[in-house]
Amino acid sequence: MGIQDLQAFIDSSQIPGSSVPVDLLRIARGLAVKQSRQQQKTGKPLNHVNSKLSLVVDGECCLHRLYGGYFSDWVCGGQWNRMVQFLAILVQTIQTNNIELAVFFNGCLEQQRMNEWITSQLRIRQKINQVLKHINIKGTPPPKVWWAAPSCLRTCLRMALRHLSISVLCTMDDHHQEVIAYCRENCFYGLMADDGEYAVFDPPRYFSSEHIKLTYKGSLETKEYILSEVTKGLGLSSDRLCVVAALLGNYLLPEQDLLEFYHRLGLVQSLGKIPVDPLVKTVATYVKGLPSVENLDTIAAQIFGSTTDPRVSRFKQSVQYYLNGTKDGFLRYRTQAAHHRHGYSQFPAQKISPHQNKGKHVDQVDNSKFASETVESERDSLQAYNEATASSAGTPQIVIEPPGIVPDDKMKPNGSAVIDGSEEETGTKSGTNSVSTVNGGHSGTLIISVSSSSSSSSATSPSRTPENKRMTNQEDSPIKSVTLPTVPPEVMRTASERHQKGLMSPYIYQILTQGEIKLPVLMEDENHKDLPSIHLVFRPVRQMVYAILFNLHHYIYMASKQKEKGDEEKVEVPDICIKEWIWSKNNQYQTPDYVRAEQVGWGVPTIQRLWFGSAIDDKRRRLRAFLTCMRSDTPLMLNPTYVPQHLLVMASVLRFIMSHPEKILLHKIELDVFIAQAFSPALMNAHQLQELQLPMVTSRGVQLAALFMQGVETALLANDACGAPIPWLMCCPWLFFDGKLFHHKLARTSTAKSLLDLCEHRYEYVLKVERMRQAILEGLDIDYCIASVQTQLSGMRVRLPPNIASPPGVIPPPVRAMNAINVPERVYAPRGLFRRTVPSRGGQLEIAGVVVGSWGPNYGTRGVPQATGSFTPHRPSGGRVVPPQVTSVGGPKAYRQGNNMQGYHMNSLNGRPPTFQTRASSRHFGVPGRGKRNQKLVSAKKLQCSGCWQEAYVQASV
Template sequence: MGIKGLQSFAQNSPNVCNMINIKTLAHRQRSLYPGCTPTIVVDAMGCLRTWYTPNAWVHGGQWKEYLCSLQKFITAFQSAGIRLVFIFDGVVEQKKRAEWAQRRLRDNHEISKIFSFIKCSGKQPDRNMFFIPSGISTFTRFALKALGQEVVCSRVEGDYEVARYGLQHQCLGILGEDSDYLIFNTVPYFSINKLQLHNLVTLMYSREGLCDSLGLCISDLPLLACLLGNDTVPMHMVEDFQKNCLTLYRSKGTRHNRRTQVIQAVAAFIAHIQMSPHYLSEVEKYFPNRSDLQLLQKGVKSYILPQQTSPWLSSKSQCPDDTKVPETPVCPDKDVVQIVLDHHYKGDNTMICNVLCLGETECSNTLEDDTDSEIPGQALVYRRARQHIYAVLLGTGNGSQETCPVVKEWYVYPGNPLDRPTLVQAVPLSTPGGTPGVRSLLLGTGPDIQRLRFHTCMACFDADHYVEELSVLEPPLAATCCLLIYLALQVESLSLEDVDAFLSQAVCLPGKSAGELKCLQVYFVDSRAVHLAFLYLRGIVTLMGANSACGYPFKMMDLMPWNTFDGKLFHQKYLHCHKGSSVEEILDGNESLIAQFKKLKAIVYGACIAKRRTLKAQRREHYHLQDQRQSAGGQKARGYQHSNRWPR
């Protein structure tokens, strides 16, 4: 959620915000309440862009560096004796779906610009085109848990959960970047964007100051937010109302921009009608359409925390519904649903919870080149794996295609307008004994249950022919091989060089520190390598979903990218492999790594042959910009144009 222009208005208004020292506030709270640990509730989704500090981002994420960035952030607060609780969005509420879809379509446009830049320059774009690495919210939950932090995944709208948690636990404040925290009647709101980590100084917003500047009460702020337009109340619904307010309440001679004038005029309207004995009807007459009025009331209601009331709502609808479990979850097994909900709330999964409880799932944008016809969109590549996961979670009906359950998918891929969900049917596994059920996988015991879990998880990715070989590998390497087998079967253009690049980075990664990875030099940014890297990242997230559905044959931490994947390292290996470098050169002559690499390659290659897929060599020569600068003739001397596409 968010209210356009409100945060800027607050920052430019006297007495609405000021710089404060969080350490000082924490010390004051400890003095007032001895034995109390000052706690800040963190809106994690609003902080991700601030936390991702590595310079390289376009290659697929620098995950060991990112882990260090998070540790530095946590240490700064721990040193001040401050406890952090991190809350992540766990659902996209239906009332927000249209806005969610519009944002995804806008992101598609920005991604196209990024790939155009890469193809023209062979470089990573500047930070002003920064697009946060795929899957970062999922990976961050586990990173924070690995660093000993408390993580919560919301069961309702994320910012509501943050505001409620802060109020109920008497937190020191909320850390985030969302103007809705100016509206909720909860604890103080601190800006993550203005935070100076070295001394914990940041900007604190004052709701009381905002109300003083607008002539309102705190209980009026939810109505103000809705009349200004937010994710619940669309702007087109309140445009005519705002024009009327400007006509009636515009301040004469003001030099403020239009948005500031709108905010002041709407606030003046609210302040004026409060003097009327029938103030609710004064609002209603501007929204004669019943559905618009209901949406407005729903918007106001979404800001009212437990035990709070609003003068702008009728007595029948004061508090929002806070149902932990849908009244009719898709899965009828209450034990399974409760286990999954508990895991969800602790941040262990989101995909399978939404599938089991709502029959729905979504996935945001990925850095993928929609003009590259050789590599399908990740949503399409991993659809078959998801269909197998749905069969594990929801069953297969009576085994016929007509009775297999259907899941509503909100997945971004080229050509999808996101105006309605894609209906995706569960597909049974072709394993002996049929598709195991989620209950037996989650609750089963016995000597063979872990083997069944692993076999089922691998079968979701068509890697069950090599279960014995995969089961004896280190878990991160087994996961890598599983995904590469699946990608080779789903993406016809995947070549031996591509597989070599993924495998060589996987065997090298454990021996590389965050500092070494940071110092890696990539002389050329290749758009296809970028696309493949993010395709692989989405594969990790999909494998995590399968792992949850199958009863955790892997420890989740073994699947995390800081154990399995580094974007810049992969990019470097990709360029070497397609340049034609030998295995010895790619692996720096390390005999142990070479032996490990050959073993993994034999597994992937053998599994593909078993599925009648032969991986072929297809070197894609790269035109080095460095060579171009050093050569007098440049492109003309070579007789071809600079491109990161290659002749067949």
Template sequence: MACLRHWYSCQDWVCGGQWKEYVDGLKSWVEAFTSAGIKLVFFFDGVVEEKKRQEWVKRRLRVNKDVSKLFSHIKQYGEQPGKQLFCLPSGLATFTPFALKSLGQQVFCSVREADYEISSYARQHDCMGILGQDSDFLIYDSVPYLSVAKLRINSLTTVMYDRQRLCRTIGLSVTQLPLLACLLGNDVVAEEQMWLIRDNAMVTYRKNNPAPCYGAPQGQVVLAVAQFVSSLYSRDDEDTQLVPQSLNVSAADKELLENGICSYLLPGDKGFELVSSPPSASAFEKHVHPEILKACREKHVAAEGFMVYSVVCAGVTECSNSLEDEEDTELLPQAIVYKTCRQRVYGLLLLLGQDGRTEDFPAVKEWFVFPGNPLKEPDMVHPVPVTLPCDQPSLDLLWFHGGPEVSGFRLAAFLSIFDCQEYSELCGAIEDSLLAALCLVTHIVLQVQTLSQEDVDAYLSQAVCLRLKSSQELQQIELPLLSSRAVQLGSLYVRGLGHVLGANTASGCPLPSLALMPWHCFDGRLFHSKYLLAHSGEEKTELLGNDESCLSLFHQLKEKLVETCGRKGRVLRSRPKGPHTGGIGWRDTHSDFPSSLGESWRGRGETKRAQQGGWEWRERGEERRSNYEHRDRLRSGGELGGGSQYFNSFRPNCGDGQPQGMSRPPKQFRGRSHHSRGRYRLAPRWSQPPAP
């Protein structure tokens, strides 16, 4: 996982990812090693162990602050921020294993802490080294640890951290490193929990080293704690306990330290036999056939599935940070948008073949990061039965049997998860990637009442046009400015592709997994350009690049979408997001488009910024969260029937369409990328340059 930041070197990262370019970069990276005769084996984190949940939560909340700063920058300057606010595109960890497998690489997904599995595999197979960026690889008694941050791919040179030399320098043995790591703080033992031991160690260290100490303060702490650890052991100490008896700590702290030390012990290490036995079966496993459990694990380990293993085998699932604007009250977080989809996936995995009995099924624990969610506890989400136009097939029939009839069942199960059963006739008539895109956009339209015709046009046109563009052509697209709303819509779409992948796996894979990958159906820069064009009121021919075949396919997809949504009471409306164009029920003056663009901008693009004040749940996360839950209850009461009632129920407090408390003027636009470049002419027509 530490390699992702180094692999993703594409210029654009905020719009949703330049996926074709990313895969090309991965291919070059892999070829550099294989051409030198080095075989690569990749491991990805497959689970978040409960003992590390709190550390995971702390990191996610910390990243939320950076995401908030990122959106503030976009809304103020209309451009992508610098590297100091860099965030990996949403879904990068989900889809990278599939990209590497498509390149012929060996890929594993962990069923416990990934660092442990990497270190264990490397020692078992006598690998030349572990390439990553995590100090834990120094603590495990495994093969040499090589820095990916220091890697020079052209020369294949990097820095090796020498475990033996470290031990000689700090006066410890390799077997004592796990206790040192725990006292310094790691993912199991929080840093603040052992502060008293470190403080006492520093006092003793300074007393024994009265001369001025040079070097970084952190280095002095490491030396001090290392000397303290060394003092706990005598030369003839035969204590087989993980924590020496001479370390006087409470029973609770001792147990915590033992758990931390156990996390570093590999098979064959002294004390490995003291490692706790694996956890007992979850409450979910009794509802699932053993063959399904086995298949789930195998798919998971081989990085061929998504979501199903954690749900079936542990009853928990999580999603890290997405690019979501906490001030945008118009767009729902992706966790809310795809909740009904996940519930149906859970229903397919857990309820199929159970005669619709749901009362004895425990809820799935969801740890999803979104604005307003304090992550103090998981959301408990119950599975929902999947409605199929046939007798309920069993899950093992969908997963393990063949034949045309079973193929039809699989497709029906997949489409029902997105409430798109009408699209079965399109299977085989259009490309699988377009069918997946159509299902996804339809689901978003049904769940997000503020999604407009222009937004749908942007989604569908980029999916249709992407098939004809190379990664080089996509890199040449120039954007006159960035829209914070389009950034969030791009992230929403990519997160949706993860749900499409999970639904496909749960349904027995009616569609090939590779067809669902973003490099086949999404590019952030292309989508952003289509969004700006669509909201500027351009003709559909220009939106589709003046390609008649693309235009015909676009109209076919949109007609099907509008027809399907119309049957469910969802009517798409036009809401162009120009700085002075009106929408339904409110004016766009709250969109916080940079005011310096002036009237001559003609609606080409938009940088949405929610103004301070006037919104009922802006600053307080819990208040915003309860609003999402209120929307959820409204939706469950009736499947979007009537539409307008649901839409008005969470509108900002408006009088004549103008949000209240909007006295602050929008911040000035300072973007630089406003000139027309080449064939993708999206630049605003200035009468004069904007004010600095």
């Protein structure tokens, strides 16, 4: 794996003393004591930067650790409340122990690393195939070795860390160089990551993010890599280590170009099969034997045989890249300004600590706020957030003991105890392991400022060679080059600052500056396409976002005005195309898709007005622009009685999915499951969800969760592009979704008889689900009747239940008390039966083409429609109100949850009463052949002689 082999070599402890176990909390306490003594000795106040153990964390290296470990329910779509609770405990621990963190996420397009990114995505694609195959065969969560980041994980982490007052930053141009530059410029004590490139950069102190774990005994344990011991063991200086790193292979000089060199060193294995230890030691021995590394041309000629070889220049660039990240190289190149491809220069580095409050720097203008982010809106959103999470307040389930005190009942057999949720450490199954959860741990003091990261991450990266191009074949691309309209400076400035501070989707900055985005592979089955490509499902949203960001409507409006005036000066309407890298079976990231922007459909304001307009109309148009992108610009969507504010993002995503023009992506019962889990009291109880046991994990459930969470990611992109009309606190996914709870509800639909059962027999939640479903489906014409009755009855033996119809005067037993609150009964499919509701306008029973019975309208408590349009309760002679009649039609054929989750609701029969057709067989009725007249007579006579419809049986066979 190229340079990553160096990280694996250091981690393997082949060199004694190269890695040692450490406790970060003990290091922080020791630092505090040392600084206190120094203060007493000098009598001077300490600098805030030096008073705490400040660490830069590369979040890309520890996504699974920040998520909470390798617990297996990640495949269900993400347990976001549990993630927040784990982070709350971690943050509380480090803040009370004199530690400060600044967490970086990769917000760069990094075109020069495109091949490296594609290789990584194809590797993840293989894991996803194995995961889905495992689920289809066993129906259980996959093993931890196949862990892949759930959809929207990085966005959820950014929001959760911001919510917990941790500095969050995104890189802009070169991820590794900017992370190490920020660490050096702001005088951080060390870096926490697991990447071979950082080992070459030689940070002040280098800690492992892979091995970090928070224990019951109150320690934060990990490994520290002693890089001086590594260079000493290999007999190399820091500049020679840069040459070794270049010869191990990277995005500039791939391993394939070095295969001949490896063969000359005696490493004859094929690529990917060379052991790590012999590879690193052999290359290090070769570099150690070089007389000097000052003249790279001489070294390159010796390695490649000629100075004219094209690999020579790339080798020199690779060595220089690593030298620029070292301490000496950084000091040499730090003054050089980094310029972006579109002529926009990065902000100069701020030599301040990320822990200092922005308000202390009066000379620094804050350009990161939208006009929608006022003090009043932040206060209102905070109040709404507290109301939404009120049920999560409670006592911590796990208490971290002071150092040296470990409860006996919490000790592992080997004497240690961990609470990071990792199966590797706990040795237990994910559903029952001891995991740190605090109910309400995240409902403490919030940072309601627009930026919880208190300083910009604009540390200037060391200079990079501009010749680094992506090595992909685009000769067959339909468009050779894309010219984007000029972006207003104030828009670019705000986009840059918000991007650096992790306050907006990284895609926006990439679209504005480079017109290109990379969309990762998702948890979807490429072999059994039950659902279309998820990225293609949400492409219409992105197309409208492109139009908004580049003011497409404004250009079209100006062109039409010029045409009306007859001016000779013509305003050209730009052809806005954005390159989208999307994986498919036919195009596995070989070439990008060129996606054109689409108009929103009404006079949407310019991006300047959406982001900076402070008028009342601007606020209204911001929200309308977002809802239009999500196909959710309907009256009920803005009615908080139907859609609470913290569920608006969820409702808009579900409505967009339901409005898919080609096919029904989400069945009604699945829609109910999404809504029901959002209103469930268990959603905010991370401890209860951790103890919850899933009977089965289904492939369709996994893909539906991925579809929904990618929709949330896209909705947050649209919200940021429209000026954040929905406050960020109302966009937090843990307010409305938990993958494990979603799968639990989905599994319950196989036995739940009604929506009331799905809502745990709580009528108030049934009403909420009904209202929100009504808002989501408002104005949508969706036909859920996907199979005819005759198809269902073919080959099955059916018993019509007693309540299918009743003769006059006979009152069937009431179905449920649910009718007392006027909520229509939603019948779901129990295992083994396909259940359906009975149409209120009556129906007929037909056998062998002859109608042998019928029943009249059945309005239940809703009453009989009168000519005036009012409803009068239908009361038979007994005086009792007849509840809605519920029937089930089906047979003993096994119910398959993945194929028919919707339960076959019968809501539309083209205006005619339903007709149930069956076919009789001679072996059951003793009649010679089907369709004969005597068969009809015997069948009708048998039904008539039964005396009551409750005793009627119909035998059917093919």
